[in-house]
Amino acid sequence: MSGSSFGSIFRITTWGESHGAALGVVIDGCPAGLALDAGDIQTYLDRRKPGQTRIATPRKEADEVELLSGLFEGRTTGTPISMLVRNTSQRSADYSEIANYYRPGHADYAYDAKYGFRDYRGGGRSSGRETVGRVAAGAVAAKLLSEFGITLTAYTRSIGPVSIDMSKFDREAILRTPTCMPDTDASIRAEAYLADCMKNYDSAGGVIECRISGVPAGLGDPVFEKLDANLAKALMSIGAVKAVEVGDGVEVSSRHGSDNNDAFRMEDGQVTKATNHAGGILGGISDGSDILLRAHIKPTPSIFSPQKTVNRQGEEIEIAIKGRHDPVIVPRAVVVVESMAAVTIADALLMGVGAKLDNLKKIYGR
Amino acid sequence: MSGSSFGSIFRITTWGESHGAALGVVIDGCPAGLALDAGDIQTYLDRRKPGQTRIATPRKEADEVELLSGLFEGRTTGTPISMLVRNTSQRSADYSEIANYYRPGHADYAYDAKYGFRDYRGGGRSSGRETVGRVAAGAVAAKLLSEFGITLTAYTRSIGPVSIDMSKFDREAILRTPTCMPDTDASIRAEAYLADCMKNYDSAGGVIECRISGVPAGLGDPVFEKLDANLAKALMSIGAVKAVEVGDGVEVSSRHGSDNNDAFRMEDGQVTKATNHAGGILGGISDGSDILLRAHIKPTPSIFSPQKTVNRQGEEIEIAIKGRHDPVIVPRAVVVVESMAAVTIADALLMGVGAKLDNLKKIYGR
Amino acid sequence: MSGSSFGSIFRITTWGESHGAALGVVIDGCPAGLALDAGDIQTYLDRRKPGQTRIATPRKEADEVELLSGLFEGRTTGTPISMLVRNTSQRSADYSEIANYYRPGHADYAYDAKYGFRDYRGGGRSSGRETVGRVAAGAVAAKLLSEFGITLTAYTRSIGPVSIDMSKFDREAILRTPTCMPDTDASIRAEAYLADCMKNYDSAGGVIECRISGVPAGLGDPVFEKLDANLAKALMSIGAVKAVEVGDGVEVSSRHGSDNNDAFRMEDGQVTKATNHAGGILGGISDGSDILLRAHIKPTPSIFSPQKTVNRQGEEIEIAIKGRHDPVIVPRAVVVVESMAAVTIADALLMGVGAKLDNLKKIYGR
């Protein structure tokens, strides 16, 4: 229980259901003095909004953030930052039918088993809409990190069989393509693939990659609060993620040590690495190189083809899901991955401040 | 900081370095009344001992556990269980040379960046020896879970290019083969591969799989304390793990929804699933099917081939690592994966007790 | 940092400032299935409202609660319960003057020292208005506890020199008297005393007592999560509380053991105690007797008499505080004490569920 908080010092607590009155987040532990306004948050929220393209659900979600506390004269005060987004376009009638059965690939059955009943409207707390709070918090974390030259870039790496070509990486394309791919050509092919999926009443999965630059060496705490361990938790906690990779990830298991070790070298008087198979983390601690993460997203479970399942009475039935559903979750989840990574790094930054007596003396020294 | 604790209610705190006086763990939150003795722990510790085969380091580590608290007349009392293992065979002289440079693929540089200096003897806290405490705790968690019919089976799935054949799965072989593979033929091929690695002064990685059976539906807490999120953290916190998969893992990203959804069906009056692509977890909550996890382990970074690196003075140098090192970490990490999974499930079991008012009434009802 | 959460399983996170847009709380970890509606919360919030009597500030605070999440068809779902109260009557102009100096007895200077600046409007986060979130959470906790026959009764024990006569204890009077005293005569004398205080531009303190009945023996966790330790933290975290007593409290230090020990005896087949000097807690664990707590509240620091202080420029100045201020905080803090006690007991109830293997078997047994 009490599973809706994440982070130790920069700590977020999210709340809200798909069809409740509102969703939101409380950020506790953000340092005082950070310039922040609703626009900073809205930019992030707008990136997860549906209804923008053919490949996303035509639902309209205004998702306007209200900033309720923790700011004074445009800066954070060090006290909790509470933000909420009202639910406005929910049509509960759409969901009345699913109250009584368990949708394959969804959390319906698991929630019933855990809690005895569930808010079935739009999946309740298990809905992707839950990520509104994560993204609002991620916007604040990213703003904080930017003060230290730390930047995050998440994008769609693949949808179904269509992968981007890293040699054509175009950062601008991430915000421009409906797939959030940094490769316009691949994006066009992915859209065609998704159109096929929809025609077949089916859905697709994909891979989201996130690169984090400018992270100082030394973040992450042995042995359980390792930076990669917390990033893995952060990403795996996003609905539909079934695998998380750091650096070269699954590829390392079939490699030789001589191919996988990154030689250290000097560059501009700084220790750096000739390669970055490790993805910027060694022994659970950042090494100063770019951190590289990948999250594998399963295909949207809500498909329009008929499916077998059981109902609450324990009868085997066949269902056909209706309503509005994205054929792929990936593009909307890109900003969620970026947000969770930002929150994790911000927390590690704060956790690391007192790792050395020397650091403390810089603050409290007399 | 304070990163050496894991779990919320069944909470473990590990301590100790490769070449310190001892290593150990404190388990806090284990329920009272569990039958437990040193033998239960020793069985697990013996599985991670080196010096048993050609493919493991010839170091001798007796690793005899001392049970110091939390037991009375053969049962847990509900108070902290403290266990330690003395370090006996460490030869610090072996490591004097590495005090001054950063071994590629190791945490040396990251620790220096974080703490300003490091215990360089055998890697200090970043050594694989740190897992002694995890495994001792895992033994207790597994004993607790066995009271509820929950069993864990971890094994080596692959080493380098050699994978097991699941159709030949032989549970007994896990403890018998030096690779911890449940397939004797594959194990023989893997040993040959490792012999080649050693001849070439090189090392190998691999994949560990863990199956957890008997987990009741309903464990795991939305939205950040999801069962898969905590399992991902648990596994990624093990040194050398670079990717974690749940269920079909990385494969789901290229699938259609119609291929990936698991149809619900009835079996013996119980809701179950026709397939288990999800790996026993839906929406972060156990669904009653087997939980299936995979951890991808990088090749041992300590290789005997010459490597480029830098020293603490910032000079680029070439080194050749000496000493005793496993050509592959995988077999010894199998019990570590099983232990971390056990601790995570035990904690989720305890976290879930109060999810329903009805549960509380069974305990406190009048 | 991140100091706005309380509790381990039944966990509350409050947010909001005196003159911000709103204040609120997120409760995470409340079991599913508890009947709850806005009326349950409003009843508690109404008890802390000002503007009801002569001895409270004439500010009008509607304090209508909005229940935003965690409920479905009138019952808690096990997911976070988010509640907020809009600020409506704040007049920021009143506070412009205090932006530049430090009010004696207030947190102004401490906040500036900590954060570099502060939201000076009405004390910002250090305002008594912060307790809105605590009380909303307390209402939920009390409702949960009532399912197990646990009841809480807080009341004013003394204001300045005026104490209640326990032999005249009248539970109804607590809600009826403007002082929240359970003794109408004492209340009349206390009102006269407060009228004098106001005439002299001065203020008064007092003592709040809280009795908790029906707590099962066995709550509280050795050695740091003792029930009395958490209750002490809960009460001391309320602004203006400077001492906390359990049972006979400060009196025990001058007693003999033979006078202070409570003899155990049998009553209706239950172990009970002949006396209750211990206040229902032994070794940090509830013993089944009533829990008795006392919080000592300092006099309102905002007084109208001239006072010496310094300003942000470091100049010594004399000030005279204006505005609307209660001459005594005690009556409005009664429900806050009750709420914090309720939250603490609810958390201990949930924490204790898994203390025995036998309890777990009642839930997960097969």
Next chain:
Amino acid sequence: MSGSSFGSIFRITTWGESHGAALGVVIDGCPAGLALDAGDIQTYLDRRKPGQTRIATPRKEADEVELLSGLFEGRTTGTPISMLVRNTSQRSADYSEIANYYRPGHADYAYDAKYGFRDYRGGGRSSGRETVGRVAAGAVAAKLLSEFGITLTAYTRSIGPVSIDMSKFDREAILRTPTCMPDTDASIRAEAYLADCMKNYDSAGGVIECRISGVPAGLGDPVFEKLDANLAKALMSIGAVKAVEVGDGVEVSSRHGSDNNDAFRMEDGQVTKATNHAGGILGGISDGSDILLRAHIKPTPSIFSPQKTVNRQGEEIEIAIKGRHDPVIVPRAVVVVESMAAVTIADALLMGVGAKLDNLKKIYGR
């Protein structure tokens, strides 16, 4: 459950029972680079040793600390510091009789109610011997604080009716007098009083005071992690403490605001206070003045006079406790109070490092 940890960043986990093999503590989160050796710890442990005077139990406890991890070349490494003390002088035979009944004033019944059974030897985990781990941790915390000019002084303020005269305060006397009073005359009177108690087969309580000097303004986190809230928890978690006061404590409830407010003034260019009724904490945050705490300790419950109680079979019986017991706990608890205060302040120091963006820039700025 899992109640044996205290602190958020400087986090201690204690373990061990009165008659188990050993007791100890793991400190996680101590910054790297602090000079520390076993002598630092032993000095503190020696202060809680019994057998030193007539008024303490004649048990011999060598209590030699073993430092097992977290140190390298005489300095902390930032990884967990594990310490243990072996139990050597326990005679379990003494306690066989109490296995079957509930001693008044002890935790016997509460433990049975919670856990179903208990380690009855010497009180098990509820024994005062549990504080060995607290004191070892306190020694490290105090050493850390001394780096920042923060010092703690705890002493006996009263035993039974005998109070010290603050005008005769003699710091040296604390370590010299058997009562730990800083007033030799009072100590002699207290010894006489205790001799009387012993003659009457009775026991006494008392008050411990702790002064903390040099704490920078700004420590403590609103609204639940207030410095006084955590200090109250820290002290109330010590067995036998029944009340905690901060600053003028219980006296404030009968005062006028004009008498209780501390005027701010300037001294050597620093904001300070003309008086210190608040005891160094305003709004839960340190204000730079000395922090002043008082813990009220109940009389030793183990008395030799006959007492009424019940046994595990639910029969009312009369008992006479035998064995070796201090007639007063207070002198041995002085170093425990000091230790818990030190741990709390050390944690607050670390928690506060990132409160301001400016602080973070001093560490991570480029």
